[in-house]
Every structure is written in structure tokens, then in C-alpha cells.
Amino acid sequence: xxxxxxxxxxxxxxxxxxxxxxxxxxxxxxxxxxxxxxxxxxxxxxxxxxxxxxxxxxxxxxxxxxxxxxxxxxxxxxxxxxxxxxxxxxxxxxxxxxxxxxxxxxxxxxxxxxxxxxxxxxxxxxxxxxxxxxxxxxxxxxxxxxxxxxxxxxxxxxxxxxxxxxxxxxxxxxxxxxxxxxxxxxxxxxxxxxxxxxxxxxxxxxxxxxxxxxxxxxxxxxx
Ligand SMILES: *Cc1c(COP(=O)(O)O)cnc(C)c1O
Numbered sequence: 001x002x003x004x005x006x007x008x009x010x011x012x013x014x015x016x017x018x019x020x021x022x023x024x025x026x027x028x029x030x031x032x033x034x035x036x037x038x039x040x041x042x043x044x045x046x047x048x049x050x051x052x053x054x055x056x057x058x059x060x061x062x063x064x065x066x067x068x069x070x071x072x073x074x075x076x077x078x079x080x081x082x083x084x085x086x087x088x089x090x091x092x093x094x095x096x097x098x099x100x101x102x103x104x105x106x107x108x109x110x111x112x113x114x115x116x117x118x119x120x121x122x123x124x125x126x127x128x129x130x131x132x133x134x135x136x137x138x139x140x141x142x143x144x145x146x147x148x149x150x151x152x153x154x155x156x157x158x159x160x161x162x163x164x165x166x167x168x169x170x171x172x173x174x175x176x177x178x179x180x181x182x183x184x185x186x187x188x189x190x191x192x193x194x195x196x197x198x199x200x201x202x203x204x205x206x207x208x209x210x211x212x213x214x215x216x217x218x219x220x221x222x223x
Contacts, residue, residue, distance in 0.1 A: 002219040006033040011200075011213055019204055022066050022087075022193075024214030026051065027221040030058055036217065037063065045087070045212055049075040056082055068152075068212060070124050073097040073099035081105050087152045087193055087212075088114040090126050092134055095146055109146050112193055115153040115174065117167045125153070128174050135182050149181070150191030150209070151175050155199055164199050169205035176206075 008023070015021060020128025024045040025033050033044055037060060046052040047069025056065060064084035071079075071086060073094055081084070082103040089095055089111045102109045114133070116125025126134065131151075134140070140148065153171045155164040175192055183189035195211035203211055214221065 002032065004032050004218060005039055005220075007217045008036050008039050008041060011216055012203075012216045014201060015211065016204055020210045021206060022068070022210060022212045023217055024068065024196075024212050025218060026057070026214065026219045027223060028214075030055055032218050033059055033063075043084070045214075048079055053078060066212075076180045077101045077104075080107065081108060083109065085110045085112065085149070087112045088124065089148075089203050090116075090124055092139060093138070095140060095143060097141035107145065110188070111146050112150050112152040112191060113148060115151050115171055116151055118156040119158075120156060121157050128170070131174065131178070136180060147188055150193065151178075152191075152193035152210075152212075154196065155194065157201075159199075161199075161202055164202050165205045165206055168194055168203055168208070171209040218222075 011021065020043060022035050023105055026047045043064045043066060045066040045068040046055065052065060064085050066085045067079055067083055068087045070088060071094060073181045074118040075095045079100065082190060086098060086109060086126060098109050098111060104117050114125045115131060116127055125205040153173060155167045169193060172192060179189055191209050192207055193210040193212060195208045195214050197216040200213055
């Protein structure tokens, strides 16, 4: 088996105090999660509802699961009873559905807004202007069963560390702006989720509070 223990220790060694590690376990068997769990890791990230459902049913109940993938509105009801954070909210429609399903089970769900800054074309994520618009419109204030806790983003997939750093800086500036305009009184609006296996050292040097690391801990994924 891949040296999950050793890799996890290495990663933790590189993270500054206070930066949270989300161990991204998608496509990896539950034995890998158990190995990391035995080392004390409690936050794991998954991107597919069915795979998450299976793992959630088989693994310890004090694991805090983060949903990091694109979430279809018709899947929201399946994860809301137990999910700890939904990291990739990119529409008002999805936010509304999370609120509705959370109300039904008497929970309040922590979410992040997914930003799209990277150069790659993708259908997902909010541009900075989309993000401002969503918050300006104000409907989110009426949703009592979701808490917007910050931003998540993926940098461009490139070796150019300067470009990656500039994208993290753009995200951090937007975070500060939104904090001041909309969340000044909300202590819970405090998360900047950026940094993956290839760029987490750059990310923690650029205001990340939460890194999402898969490959470096668990090895290459077999799809
Ligand atoms: C898969 C994934 C990660 C982890 O990527 P690694 O390169 O394996 O560390 C992080 N964030 C998101 C949104 C992902 O889908």
C-alpha cells in the first residue's frame, strides 16, 4: 500500500499553524482513509455523491466530510444530513436547494463560494463579478440554513508559480473586499480554500486557510 502515513506527515509538516488540511480521498479505497484517520486526520474531501455515500456509511462517524465537486441540485438532499461543508457552490439555485434541504433536517450547512479565476475554460465557478452580483442581490441573507464561510478556488494548471501566485492574490483580495462589504460582522466568513498537491506551498504563502490535497497523500488516482 501507498505510504499514506508518511506522506500525510510530510504534508502536515509543511503546513503553517492554523491551515486546515482537507485530505482528498476521491477514487481511493477506504483503507487509505483509515490509514490517514489512524494518524489523526479527520477532514476528508470527496467529489461524487455515490462514492461519498458509500464511504460515509462504512467509515467512522466523526469524519468531517467536505464535498468538493460540482453538486447537482437533485443530489443535495442525499448529502445534507451529514455533510460538514459544501465547498463548491456556484449558483443561487444550488444555495437555495441546500438551504431548503438543510431546513428539512434541522441543520445549517457551511458552504464556500467557488471562484473561477484560472485561465482554463470550465463550466463551473463564479467570476469575481458573478460573486459580487450574487451577494449584492441579497437573497442569500434570507437563507437561514446555510452559512457562507468563504471562498474556494483552483489555480491554473501550470508550472508558472508566478501566475499561480497572482491568481491566489486575486482571490485573497476579493475575499477581503467581500468580507468588508458583506460579512464584516461574521466571524465564520474566514476560509480561503486554495492549494492542491501541485501548488499548496504557493497557496499557504498566499493566504490560504484550507488546502485540499489528494495525490501527494494518497498517490495517483485510478479512474
Ligand atoms: C481532486 C481535487 C483536489 C485534489 O487534487 P490533487 O492534485 O490530487 O491534490 C483538490 N480540489 C479539487 C476541487 C479537486 O477536485
